[in-house]
Amino acid sequence: MASIPVAKEVISGTTSTNGHTVQQYDVIIIGAGFSGIANLHRLRGDGLKCHIFEAGTDFGGVWYWNRYPGARVDSETPFYQLNIPAVYNTWNFSSRFPDHVELRKYMAHVDSVLGLRKDVSFNARVNSATWNTSSSEWEIGTETGVKAKARWLVLATGLLHRTHFPEFPGLETYKGAVHHSGAWPEDTSVHGKKVAVIGAGATSVQIIQELAKEAGQLTMLMRRPSYCLPMHQRLWTAEEQTAWKGYYPSLFAAGRASTVGFPTQRTDKRLQDVSPADREAYFESLWTAGGFQFLLRNFNNVMLDKEANAAVYDFWKRKVRERLTDPEKQALMAPDEAPYYFGTKRTPLENDYYDVLNQKNVDIVDLTKNPLKSFAETGIQLEGEDAVRDFDYIVLATGFDSFTGSLTHMGLKNKDGVDIKDVWADGVKTYLGMMMHGFPNAFMVYSPQAPTALSNGPTILEAQTDFICDTINMLREQGVKSIEATAEAEGEWKGAMDAMIAHTLYPFTNSWWNGSNIPGKKSQNMTYIGGIDNYEKTCREKMVGWKGFEVVAT
Template identity: 45%
Template sequence: MTRTGPHIDVDAIVIGGGFGGCNSLYKLRRLGLSVKLIEAGSGFGGVWHWNRYPGARVDTEMPSYQFNIPAVYKGWNWSERFPGDEELRRYFQHVDNVLNLSKDTIFNTIVSRVQYNTATARWNVQTESGLSATCKYLIAATGSSHKKHYPAFNGLDTFRGQLVHAADYPDSLDLKGKRVGVVGNGASGLQIVQDVAKEECELKVFIRTPCFAIPMKQRRISPEEAEMMKGYYDGIFERNYKSMSGFPHNTIFKSAHQATPEERKELFDELWERGGYSFLVSNYYDFLLDEGANSIFYDYWVQKVRTRMTNPEKMNLVAPLKQQMLVGTKRPSLEQDYYEMIDRSNVTLHDLKKSPILEFDTTGMVTSNGETTQHHDLDVIIFATGYDAVTGSLLDLSISDKNQVPLSEKWKNGVLTHLGMMVPDTPNLFIVYGPQAPTSLANGPPFIEMEVDWICQAIEKMQKEGIQSIEPTQAAAEAWRDEVHAVSQYTLYPKADSWYMGSNIPGKRREPLVYLGGMQRWWKSCTAGVESWQGFSTSS
């Protein structure tokens, strides 16, 4: 490898400085390994370093969304049930202050190429800045939501106004008196619209698929309450690890069809008032398995939403009486006053299914229903169009395996991993929060801790047994892929076009990118793998 800049040689390299990267650095150092973390941004936080758009906040309630590290949480109190992006950035600074992660981190550095050298049995890492590195263990903790997706609209480069992506929102953007367009209706689109609608601007929201949003029930948490809750942290964290999806919520092992309408309404009302993901996680289990049960959820939801709006046209677009979407098969969003905000007179909703975007020009965009066109004069266009999720950031690393086959080539006919953490012919390469694991359907921090714990257990076992490298067998990876696909077919997820299925990016292969069998079923397979190297080949 040609070196054009500084070089480092360590036991392990971690790529990415979000929850996965920080946890990996912390725990690998505790094994006695020399470790360096490479991060594209100027600080820790991953998606929370980059997300600075209006209203950005996490949709997992505290105290479940944090590191289970006593030294960290003893000196930190959350101020809200669902913290915003600024508080989360302060939290990651606190994590760094306590764990001193910065001393082993290289910021503002983008990894451009990763290759395995069979002669040295080490990974070679190249960066855009010229820094190179070699390591025995490579941890790719690039996350699910980093590679921004900009739709390839005709004429977009001719627009003379301001173009903004939600993931690259400027620190100060004055929208007062402006004509603003928001494209996209997922979590970031909802949060942006919810905040921007309150400003003195003319807001147009371009909606292809209406979001399914449920009440957040945000509230402040006093320092006294936050401190008191730490007495329950062990129980909460343990519940996270042992649950289906990393949430500590109560669960009901009962079908919606087994309950009377009166029983269903009583439960629905209780969970609706509780707020957060309780309405889904603590409800009847079969709404994601059975269309009949799903429609029961939808019928309740649509009535609750419509009572909060006055404009019938807007109502019929975002909450039509006849069900047009399956509840929960796309990422559900939490809202505070979204439906009241889009009902305001300064907000216009545009149905992209009836009249899609035809092109952009110097002063805005043109939509057409096939017969007539409409020009939308805009000063600012905000794209809340999401990410090339789960796989995009991994593929951007330009990883080549021990046979010099690029990962993009290996996955051209579909993603292939074992347990969502390792790939055949890539020795000692570990993926955190990647495809074919519970990943995006799980509460991130506790799930990531389980993955990092597994990686550390594997490395410790390798050291004790004198093993130089491990990699999954082709047969094990194919069997796991079959498991991922088979489990998916028992659910309603494949019926929706979502980023869970890779359907949000034109040309991207449509396949289940997330394991839908739950964390416990996945963890059982992980445990078998590390106990006896079941599904792995080892090299001494």
């Protein structure tokens, strides 16, 4: 029996459409940060042909793009790394909280050990992703004209990638330098210059800690202060890490079985059930431990009870005011009345932030009293002030279009040809924070409607990666052509998430956690607060019988 001729392009993994070569894979992954790397490593190990398309020129994700002064992770060693023995057994971090430079070196080490680069296209920003119903495949295109298709699509585009650049009046007239933290020129020097930093969130904290030591004068313009916790940074020796590596499997397993990815336990007591003296002693022990332990190991009703939350704020306020020497700065950075409930928006870690704010060359402007009126040729005009404030550099620590921004600007369309930005126009809709109705065989990692914002990054993304890879393998074994979430399942998932936070203090505070930092973006709960352990258990339960999914056989 004669065989049907097969094009050489098909044999080599490509097809040709109208004369244009189309790369063919089992799985296409968009993004080469932690999430993309984790999925590529796991799926390649499962025998699938995978390829990453990455907009940048190298691995790193958020750490490729964020190179501003002071950029540093606030998840501590050894938990901020992938749980891959071949990688961690041959790598040592230098400190408890590594900076952006070291994290890029870590990414290079991961690439070297795992041989990732051969399956990655860099400088390949995806600008279209559409579902072909007839072939049951995703077809993607890049700005450079590359075309590719695959049965499965993994969106590993990141939580905080799309920069938010506010439309300030008169910005185009300003003659000085304007830099967003997410696009920082590494050769920038502000030595002796006048610098304005707009914003007071986690990024601003890290930038100010460094720039204020170099600038001639630095002004922070803020609406509300961050509740910073002591980082207690320290060096980690290679000998110390070598001794601990035998415990890493148990530590990582405990982190995976925890609420936020760190194997800590919140005390099983209400704040009011402990005497003031014992409470103070316990607060002190948590404060001394550093990192997020003051937040993670506190009393069990701090995020539920306004009185308990106020007691935590009062302790924090006293600690910060002990560091600040200027009464006006004390009132701005640690007000008598809490401007929002403790722990309901991101709590940055600091090394010497409050010491730097004490410097005479640092000024703080309360934008709620003197709003930014407009930019001018030489600086910024504030309402209530006659003169323009002159600046050589203006730094925008104005954050990101979190959760959704990287997805809604890449031409991703559902099976009916509707762009995801329009699908989500009235609010984010997902099932399990990983799949979406109308987007067959597409998965999200480090995503909205998951524990993402309240979790150690590698822990939650590895939990999601295992779900995605196990799902793909099971469906292939079952001869399934496509899978997608039902609209009903999406509604139930959102309803369950909203029910979780209804009796907490989270809904009282607006921030990037609920999308309210972007004008015109719908403010909504985008975080599953039940913890990684419960989240993963729920996701696994839904795999049995594919509850909440539409499954189409081959």
